[in-house]
Amino acid sequence: MTRPGTTLFDLGKPSPRHPGLDGARGLAVVAMVLGHTLDAVLSPAARATPWVQQYWELRGITAPLFLLVAGFAVVAALSRQSAGESFGRRARRALLLLFLGYFLHWPGWDTVHALGWGVELRSRLFAFDTLQSIGVSLLVGAAVLVLARGTWTRALALAALAVAIPLGSVFMWNAATGWPLELQQAVGMPGSRFPLFPWAGYFFAGALAAHLLRLLRPGWPQGLALVALGAGLLLLTRRLPADWSPTSAWLVAFRVSEGLLVLGAVNLLPQMFSRPLAPLGRASLWLYVLHLPVVYGWAGTPGLASRVGPTQELLPALGIGFGLLALCFAIARLGSLVRGGERRTAEAPAWRARPVPMDGTALRSGQRI
Template identity: 60%
Template sequence: MKRLGPSFTFEKQPTRHPGLDGARGLAVLAMVMGHTLDALLTPAARALPWVQHYWAFRGVTAPLFLLVSGWAVVAALGTKPTAARDTYGRRVRRALLLIFLGYLLHWPGWGAVRDLGWTERMLTHVFAFDALQCIGFALLLGSTLLALAPVRWGRAGVLVALAVGIPLASAALWRLGSGLPGPLQQFIGSAEGSRFPFFPWAGFFFAGALAAHALHLLRPGWPQGLALLALGAGLLALTRTVPSDWSPTSPWMVAYRVGQGLMVLGAVSLAPRRLSGLLAPFGRLSLWVYVLHLPVVYGWADIAGLASRVGPTLSVPAAVGVGVALLVTCSLVAKVGQWLSAQARPWRAGSTTLAASVGSARVGTRV
């Protein structure tokens, strides 16, 4: 008779949210295609009705990216009371990396810096604020406050205050920041050229973090997916009770886009694993696909990108083909870079395997 007993495996157990990487992959796909089409489509192609509909959907891409980033941060903490303090150092390093990469992508080159001189205009240009800096500073602020907050009620209180307070305070801070130095104006949002200022865009990050905390007791998949759909639909219904406001500091705009983002995350959570599995690899490489594709499309320093070399000259099929090729190429380069990094640091792979085997043994013992 076959004996039943605990089974042990040395393979790393899947711990990632089933819809999280899929939603992030969808955002990456829409982001790369949106940037490519924006840079290369002819004016006639941009005027096509279905392209206009795609442009309307594209408005949720950046909010979804920030929303999922905040969700991932809090979801990774789990239910351990001291998790925020235990992982604080690693999260600070991650935040600093994001901030560094964000500013590096907007480096105008030594020639531009020399021509502008040591002026307010040069500092504003060099310290242009974008999505990576927004996520980096939000991660830095959120990790610090969560590490300092009381264990029982502190996490929920901090996340509610940040998710609600940042959008509500944005308009006032934009007015107060008008006389500050250029880099600070870029951070706040009152300076021209700040694409994703901390106020109000960090509100999307903390809204995702708050949703992850509120729904962490539900099982990933259908339970969380249905809850996300209900929460997103409720938020969208709430925005219909007040006049719409699409100004850049509008709390209404943040609430509306958060509602849309939660519904997208819920839909991906409910999608078959095969579908989300097709998007998940792009989601796991999202940071490096973002970093690699921007210089190719828009250029970096004094090196011209596709926007300057090709310009708005392509039809829809040609531009889509370029976008798909760019997405696949950046993903392959990122994957090869990850492999080379793992080969250069074999001790990390060994420690990961050991940790996975110990965790598997514990699970088998409990069973």
């Protein structure tokens, strides 16, 4: 068990990287890449096996866990005075996520010319995916943290968003019926994949959990609090009628409970379990961006779903998934090393040689050859 002071979620020391968060995010990355690969290449017979069916049920936590951890990380990275100072950086990050999310839906010029600027093309271009949902939630969350100054004011603001967004999903979907298609995709409509209503609720639930954990001592008290909160929410959802519809507030509460249990378990377990997954978590954005075109294709270039298709048994499909994960991580790691080298070169101070006295006079104190 993690001792107080060595916790994976020591929010008393603000940092954009917490090993526990990176470990949880890395676990979600593995589940995401394997899930997409299996979905693209598994044969119908392999899909029907009990193991795959069980995994398909557990896989539903992947995207909610990403959003939950994203909200948690925003608060975990802040000190009490740094919300305003970090807003510009958060806004740029949000815009990057929006750009990448829409860029991944580019169908290629041939498709654009074939479809024309109609509903079908706009539905493809402006499909609202995970990155866009995180980007908008990040932008709104950063603004809330700037405007809500006090501890309890922030807690009330985050709680209001975490509860109101899922509960208001049906109303917002109906209200957006007459809006432009691009806004309908973002707010919520039949067929939209990760609309803000209710998916932003996961982000603000994670932000609220991180904010409240500041009130507890680091270490096992925080881990037990996460487990207790997740278990209590899970028991509550078990007592309510299940609703698996895309606008379901019950489903959001159910997935949030699972995500809190995952975070609590990561916090209580020794770091030897989460440390191997942390590098994958730190590269999660680029693993997401790199693997999707390979699996599903991009800009008219077919991916594994078309080139291989649903033909593989379970073990070969897992081999393809782990191989793709390793390849994408190697590319992301190489890019990180290149960017790090460029930054060090740009930040290195210009070196100038100091003149060395040649007339035999004594060197002044502190002067070196």
